[in-house]
Amino acid sequence: NAGVTQTPKFQVLKTGQSMTLQCAQDMNHNSMYWYRQDPGMGLRLIYYSASEGTTDKGEVPNGYNVSRLNKREFSLRLESAAPSQTSVYFCASRVGGTVNEQFFGPGTRLTVL
Amino acid sequence: GQQLNQSPQSMFIQEGEDVSMNCTSSSIFNTWLWYKQDPGEGPVLLIALYKAGELTSNGRLTAQFGITRKDSFLNISASIPSDVGIYFCAGQLRGGATNKLIFGTGTLLAVQP
Numbered sequence: 351n352a353g354v355t356q357t358p359k360f361q362v363l364k365t366g367q368s369m370t371l372q373c374a375q376d377m378n379h380n381s382m383y384w385y386r387q388d389p390g391m392g393l394r395l396i397y398y399s400a401s402e403g404t405t406d407k408g409e410v411p412n413g414y415n416v417s418r419l420n421k422r423e424f425s426l427r428l429e430s431a432a433p434s435q436t437s438v439y440f441c442a443s444r445v446g447g448t449v450n451e452q453f454f455g456p457g458t459r460l461t462v463l
Numbered sequence: 464g465q466q467l468n469q470s471p472q473s474m475f476i477q478e479g480e481d482v483s484m485n486c487t488s489s490s491i492f493n494t495w496l497w498y499k500q501d502p503g504e505g506p507v508l509l510i511a512l513y514k515a516g517e518l519t520s521n522g523r524l525t526a527q528f529g530i531t532r533k534d535s536f537l538n539i540s541a542s543i544p545s546d547v548g549i550y551f552c553a554g555q556l557r558g559g560a561t562n563k564l565i566f567g568t569g570t571l572l573a574v575q576p
Contacts, residue, residue: 408563451508452564
């Protein structure tokens, strides 16, 4: 039982390049989330998927798109990377219903030059 | 976006000392969660609280859901070097979207052996 896994662990992009961050969970959770973490800003929600087939914007969605590929997988895409998107990205999952506990992956450290 | 007031921002203590930190808000919460993040890793859930006044322990860690529902406290007894890391509180607002958590900005804990 690996929990929440993320790939890649590190990535360096040039401004304007695109990439997709992958996230998968093996806990049969219904809800999945993408956050970014910046110094002094805490964790900020980018997008979330309450259940398979649905996605919604979070607090900072601009410049990102997501796909809930199936119940296990939730990907985050940067279409045209900008230096302001340099951050650490975390995926999380939650079983759903009235249980609010979220479980996080190990993160992807992204640098945009 | 809304964030929780978490204090202190950082603590530098000697091994064996007890530690206290807290999160406060002007809003009422249904759930309080406490996470620990080690350097280069994702947040790991320590304790979940769902009822006002609830006191829950996990080894040397004890957390409480404040009676007013607007705050929560985390205590660590007899600290050891592996307690080093950043501790985050997170809460789910009463009346807020059940899918979303609000995060504190973290307390950095350093333990001197």
